[in-house]
Amino acid sequence: MALIGKKAGLAYGERAMKDAPSPLDLLSQPAVHELAQVVRQRRATPHFLPDPVPEDVLNAVLSLGAEAPSGFNFQPWRFLVLRSPEQRARLRAAAFDQAKITEAPAVIVALADRVGWKGKVDEILKTKARRKGRPEKGVEQQKRDALAFIDQSSPAVWLTRQVMIAFTYLMLTAEFLGWDTAPMEGFDPVAVRDILKLPATTEVIALLAIGRAADREQREHPGRLSTDQIAFDDHYGTPWPFPPVPAGDPASPASFIKQSALPVSIQF
Numbered sequence: 687m688a689l690i691g692k693k694a695g696l697a698y699g700e701r702a703m704k705d706a707p708s709p710l711d712l713l714s715q716p717a718v719h720e721l722a723q724v725v726r727q728r729r730a731t732p733h734f735l736p737d738p739v740p741e742d743v744l745n746a747v748l749s750l751g752a753e754a755p756s757g758f759n760f761q762p763w764r765f766l767v768l769r770s771p772e773q774r775a776r777l778r779a780a781a782f783d784q785a786k787i788t789e790a791p792a793v794i795v796a797l798a799d800r801v802g803w804k805g806k807v808d809e810i811l812k813t814k815a816r817r818k819g820r821p822e823k824g825v826e827q828q829k830r831d832a833l834a835f836i837d838q839s840s841p842a843v844w845l846t847r848q849v850m851i852a853f854t855y856l857m858l859t860a861e862f863l864g865w866d867t868a869p870m871e872g873f874d875p876v877a878v879r880d881i882l883k884l885p886a887t888t889e890v891i892a893l894l895a896i897g898r899a900a901d902r903e904q905r906e907h908p909g910r911l912s913t914d915q916i917a918f919d920d921h922y923g924t925p926w927p928f929p930p931v932p933a934g935d936p937a938s939p940a941s942f943i944k945q946s947a948l949p950v951s952i953q954f
């Protein structure tokens with residue numbers, strides 16, 4: 687809990703941008719460094735201690751998760767927090783028996799409300815119109831346009847796109863507050879829905895265990911693709927021009943990127 691409120695009052699975006707000659711220098715500036723640390727030190731946690739997650743942490747995680755952006759602001763995500771050992775044992779049975787589900791004191795089931803989100807569209811669009819001082823009469827047309835646009839994409843893609851952004855907000859908020867997390871896709875979504883008695887109109891998108899890692903000292907970074915394989919400049923395939931790695935500076939962000947580069951490309 688030591689980190690709660692630590693950032694209050696920091697306009698870190700503005701402050702850090704001012705003197706920063708490159709993105710990596712930007713990341714080493716004190717106010718931004720803290721964010722970089724949270725992002726880089728997060729690991730998928732294989733085993734958890736039983737220490738409970740305080741309710742104020744879960745409150746913070748869920749309320750910042752709700753701040754995630756979504757297409758048209760339609761927010762089709764729903765979060766079910768499982769804390770009781772019985773519910774977590776049921777979930778584990780539908781999730782390839784992953785031990786972290788019963789070890790971690792809290793598991794958030796991130797759901798898409800496949801149908802119910804449409805029922806909230808009027809409220810969402812009217813709220814926005816009111817707040818922006820626009821007439822509510824434009825809302826009907828906006829709604830038709832938005833729903834027609836969304837109907838063009840695959841519902842699974844659209845819903846997953848939205849829910850995973852909120853999921854990431856949950857995960858990083860928990861990490862920022864000093865808690866460890868484990869994201870999971872290893873489950874049978876239909877079995878999870880049945881076993882947790884979820885409405886048939888929900889889709890289980892991902893699970894997030896939160897707690898204290900049992901093995902915090904031995905958490906190796908598993909590596910990432912080198913940046914030239916994933917970040918491009920103007921043309922796909924033209925590597926983004928990251929600055930060269932400063933020699934002999936193991937703590938620099940650029941060194942981190944070099945160390946964590948994998949020598950292989952992933953083939954799909």
Ligand SMILES: Cc1cc2nc3c(=O)[nH]c(=O)nc-3n(C[C@H](O)[C@H](O)[C@H](O)COP(=O)(O)O)c2cc1C
Pocket residue numbers: 728729730731784869870871872873892908
């Ligand atoms: C959407 C998603 C689903 C995942 N599902 C599982 C899972 O079911 N079981 C598991 O042990 N790890 C799972 N992981 C963890 C990944 O294996 C891990 O994030 C990846 O290897 C990178 O390691 P890191 O998170 O420590 O950087 C999942 C991660 C993500 C983002």
